[in-house]
Amino acid sequence: MGSSEDWTGAYSDAGNNDPHENQGPLLVRTCWALIAISIIVVGGRLYAKIYKTRRLYWDDGLMILALIFGIIHAATITEAAHYGLGKHLAYLSDEARSNTMRVGIFTLLWAMISPMFGRMSFLVSLLYLTGTDVRVSRWPIWAFIALQFIINVVAIIVFFTQCGNQLDILWSEDLGDLAKFLTVCKDPIIQTDLGYFQGAFNTLTDAFLTLMPAVLIKHTTLSARAKVGLYALLCLSVLALVASIVKTYEARVLHKILDYTYDLSMYVIALSVELNVVIITSSVPFLRPLFERKHNASAQLERMQRQWDTSTVGSVFSKKSGARMNLSRVDSEENSILPDGNYQSTESIQMQQPGGAIQVTQEVSVSYETNDVPHVHAALVGLLQGEINNPRLVRK
Structure with a gap:
């Protein structure tokens, strides 16, 4: 990455950017718009479960955690944007820079935890569904549940211990302390490589969450039309897969320590998109009971009597x-x-x-x-x- 003198000189060059450029409002609007959709979808999911079964299950508990951390993520992004996230680092006061970095760094924590619980929730849902088909092995699902937790938790630990017990170097108001980053903390390229690995595994998980429901649907005796509908409903994780790929690509900015408050903007948006897409696509299948379909045996045939066993x-x-x-x-x-x-x-x-x-x-x-x-x-x-x-x- 070069010496601290190179880093200081490069920091000075950041002053050539437009001082009025600010992506903070875009970050706030995007995060809250997405989390609002997630709240509606998860709310519908929980209502459907309670209304139809009078109970919630383990997958619902995990999804509630994912939503809570998603809301915390949006709230911390809002606070960070208030201090200066989305603006160029060179134009922030020492206090604003310190507060932005302090809050902004912790937004990454919630952005990693939320989709982890979201994916684990859908994996548990698949664990339930495969329990109805003896032709499908369940051990791969258990393996993905364990690995999803282990890999993401390890990534979080590595990120927040990158400077040992001196993590506050990242948001110190003293530029002299900030310049110690290269000597005290691990090489930022490690964060980029770890981000790629974590993103690649999450993408693999999304691919698994897309293909496994397809296998279950193939084993059904439903009509082709009904199967197509289920494919569209249960294989939505393909959208999370795309979002994960985009987020993984944006992880390249993690080694750019110069203009962090600005350079992280697109990465933050990618994180928000990913965590909300995971929540939404994992919950949409359980909205199905809310949309009743009538049988059309005759133009005068009234709604069929349907009951509970x-x-x-x-x-x-x-x-x-x-x-x-x-x-x-x-x-x-x-x-x-x-x-x-x-x-x-x-x-x-x-x-x-x-x-x-x-x-x-x-x-x-x-x-x-x-x-x-x-x-x-x-x-x-x-x-x-x-x-x-x-x-x-x-x-x-």
């Missing part, structure tokens, strides 16, 4: 072990689950209209047993798995 499910938020609850059935070609206070055991419904009767037969009727969390989630997203129609299959 009984099941018991443990919940991460249950106070008592083995908590019980009522849950849905998976029925019809669309595998809808809709609440109804009455229980009906018939397999068909007859409805009268002029000229005769119309008989609508439910294609599938399944009653789930104790602790059947996998089929709960399969029903929520509209996924009818191979184990139901192939009971003799043996799990790999």
Whole structure:
């Protein structure tokens, strides 16, 4: 990276930039617009889970953590922009520079933790879904859950220990102390390389989260049209994959220590986009129960009677072990689950209209047993798995 004299000279050259250039407002608008969408989507997800199942699960708990850290990230970005994030370092007062760097550095912490929990949430959701299909091995999901936590936590530790116990060098008001960065702290290129590695693994995780649902959908007996709809719903992690690639590319700025308050702007936006895309794409599949579809057997056919079968499910938020609850059935070609206070055991419904009767037969009727969390989630997203129609299959 060169000597401290080179660093000081380069810092002086930063004064050639436009003093009025400020990307702070763009950072704030982008972060809050994205987190607002995430709040709406996660809120809908939680409402759907509670409304349909009266419970929340481990994947929901992880997603709530992801959203909380995402909100903290947006709040700290706002504070950092107030001090000077988005402006050129040379035009900030010593106090403004110190506050901007101090707050800005910690925004990176929330930006790494939030998508980590978001990806772990969807991995747990997939763990539930694969529990309904014995043809799919579950150990790769467990491996990604463990690695997602380990790699991201290690990256966080390395970043915040890069200067040993003198991390405050990064935001010291004394330029003399700041110039010690090259001698006290690790070479900034390490942060860039680590950022590339972390980003590459997160991209690999997003690719896995895109392909695994496709395998599950392939094993279903749904119509081609229904499968296409599920592909669009469950394989949205491809968007997170793209966002992760962009963020990884922007990590190249991590070794540029000169104009940090300005150079980090696009990287901060990329981080915000990534963490919110992860939250949104992991939650959208669970919004499905909120959008009911009517059966069109006849122009005069009223809405079909659809009801709940009984099941018991443990919940991460249950106070008592083995908590019980009522849950849905998976029925019809669309595998809808809709609440109804009455229980009906018939397999068909007859409805009268002029000229005769119309008989609508439910294609599938399944009653789930104790602790059947996998089929709960399969029903929520509209996924009818191979184990139901192939009971003799043996799990790999």
